[in-house]
Amino acid sequence: xxxxxxxxxxxxxxxxxxxxxxxxxxxEYHSAFKGRGMNFSExxxxxxxxxxxxxDWNVTARFNTPYIKVFEEERExxxxxxxxxxxxxxxGTAKQSKREMLTxxxxxxxxxxxxxxxxxxxxxxxxGVEKYIPPKKGKSHILFIIRELxxxxxxxxxxxxxxxxxxxxxxxxxxxxxxxLSDFISGNYQDALNxxxxxxxxxxxxxxxxxxxxxxxxxxxxxxxxxxxxxxWIDASDKKVRDYYTQQxxxxxxxxxxxxxxxxxxxxxxxTDEDYVKALQSFFLKRV
Numbered sequence: 557x558x559x560x561x562x563x564x565x566x567x568x569x570x571x572x573x574x575x576x577x578x579x580x581x582x583x584e585y586h587s588a589f590k591g592r593g594m595n596f597s598e599x600x601x602x603x604x605x606x607x608x609x610x611x612d613w614n615v616t617a618r619f620n621t622p623y624i625k626v627f628e629e630e631r632e633x634x635x636x637x638x639x640x641x642x643x644x645x646x647x648g649t650a651k652q653s654k655r656e657m658l659t660x661x662x663x664x665x666x667x668x669x670x671x672x673x674x675x676x677x678x679x680x681x682x683x684g685v686e687k688y689i690p691p692k693k694g695k696s697h698i699l700f701i702i703r704e705l706x707x708x709x710x711x712x713x714x715x716x717x718x719x720x721x722x723x724x725x726x727x728x729x730x731x732x733x734x735x736x737l738s739d740f741i742s743g744n745y746q747d748a749l750n751x752x753x754x755x756x757x758x759x760x761x762x763x764x765x766x767x768x769x770x771x772x773x774x775x776x777x778x779x780x781x782x783x784x785x786x787x788x789w790i791d792a793s794d795k796k797v798r799d800y801y802t803q804q805x806x807x808x809x810x811x812x813x814x815x816x817x818x819x820x821x822x823x824x825x826x827x828t829d830e831d832y833v834k835a836l837q838s839f840f841l842k843r844v
Contacts, residue, residue, distance in 0.1 A: 566702050573663035576833060577671055584840035585668035589633060589733050589757065599623045633733055634691045635669040635676045636756075637662050638720060639705065640738035642682045643713035643782035649767045650829035657763050657828050658737050659705040664836065665735055666698045674733075676701065681720040683712040688727070714783045715741055721748035725755065737761045739768065740812045741783070749819045758821035759839075762812055765828045769805045771798045 577585075599612050602622035610624040639662060645655040652660075666676045670693055677691030678701050687708060689701060717738065724734070725748065734756045752758050771777075771792045780787045790797050809825070816823040822843075826835045 562703060562707050565706055566699060569660060569663050569702055569706075570699065573660055574667050576664055577667040581664060581668045581836065581840065584837060585665075585672060588840040588843040599625055633669075633672075633674040634730060635665065635674050635733045635735070636691065636724065636728065637665065637676065637678045637701075638724060638734060638736045638738075639678060639680055640682075640715060640717075641680045641686055641708060641710040642715040642741075643710075644715065644739055644741050645763075647765055647768070647782065648828060649765055650827075652828055654739055654763050654765060654828055657826070657832065658761075659702065661737060661761060661763070661826075661832060661836075662705055662735075663698070663702050664832075666701060669733075670694065670698055678704070679720065679724060680704070680708060680710070681716070682710045683714040683716045684719045685723045686710050686712070691732075713785075715739075717742040717745040718748040721745060721752045725751050728756065731756055733757045733759070735759050735761055737763065739764050741808070746815050746818065749815055749821065753816075753819035753821040758816075758819065760812070760816050760821060760823040762809070762823060762825040763828065764805075764809075764825070769802060771801050773798065 599615050600623065602611060602616075602624050606624050610626075612623050612625045615623040639658055641655070645658060646653055648654060648656065662678070669676045673693065675691035675693050676698065678687075678689040679685055680687040687704070689704065715738065717736070717740065721736075734752065736758070738760075740760070740762055749758070771790075773793050773795075775791065775793045776789060777792050778787055778789050790801075792798060813823060822839070824835055824839045826832050
């Protein structure tokens with residue numbers, strides 16, 4: 557895209573996703589992802605029904621009337637978006653490609669984070685880490701991330717989730733909320749995911765296209781793997797061929813679900829022709 561097109565698209569995504577954040581997600585996000593603990597804020601007069609364990613005995617003794625300590629959640633968190641930029645993400649047969657949906661999802665999560673005063677960082681990956689954007693706060697930082705999501709051209713076409721998680725595990729020094737957004741068409745990543753999930757609040761967002769799962773009965777067609785370049789002619793009018801294609805997708809999806817379950821991390825699956833608003837809302841509310 558030309559620069560003017562990119563800026564126009566950034567503005568469109570900002571308007572759409574910031575509106576969703578302001579009216580739908582901000583409260584759910586805050587409740588779903590807790591701060592690191594509670595910090596002392598102030599003391600106030602004791603009221604009937606207050607927890608007596610919160611009484612500040614030093615202040616109470618000084619003024620000869622009961623006072624209690626008030627605590628506030630230590631809110632500031634770091635959110636890391638690990639975004640799959642491989643060739644398979646450019647595929648799309650519904651309203652949008654997988655990469656377009658990933659971009660909107662990242663924008664919603666990023667605006668939700670900065671509305672709650674959290675930092676946001678991003679890692680773009682394919683066969684390995686392509687680009688690292690350190691965590692920062694602020695609207696201009698989020699708009700920069702969206703612009704990069706729209707315009708970045710990956711150097712490689714494949715997907716290596718394990719290598720990406722190993723890089724993140726070595727780079728991240730403090731506990732973070734981590735969203736791993738991908739179609740998860742990758743080799744084994746169980747061990748790296750186990751380590752990441754122990755150190756961080758780990759959430760996978762599995763984005764897939766309807767045609768990743770099912771083929772229409774349209775006769776002889778040529779399939780091309782965007783990541784390897786391999787092509788193959790198949791007879792899509794043959795039900796056995798279509799069933800085998802679906803079976804391969806189901807096995808892949810099952811590995812993904814099992815990997816996240818074994819690691820203790822969470823996984824959300826969203827199809828490109830579905831409403832991601834409902835999927836995210838349901839996930840946030842489930843965590844509350």
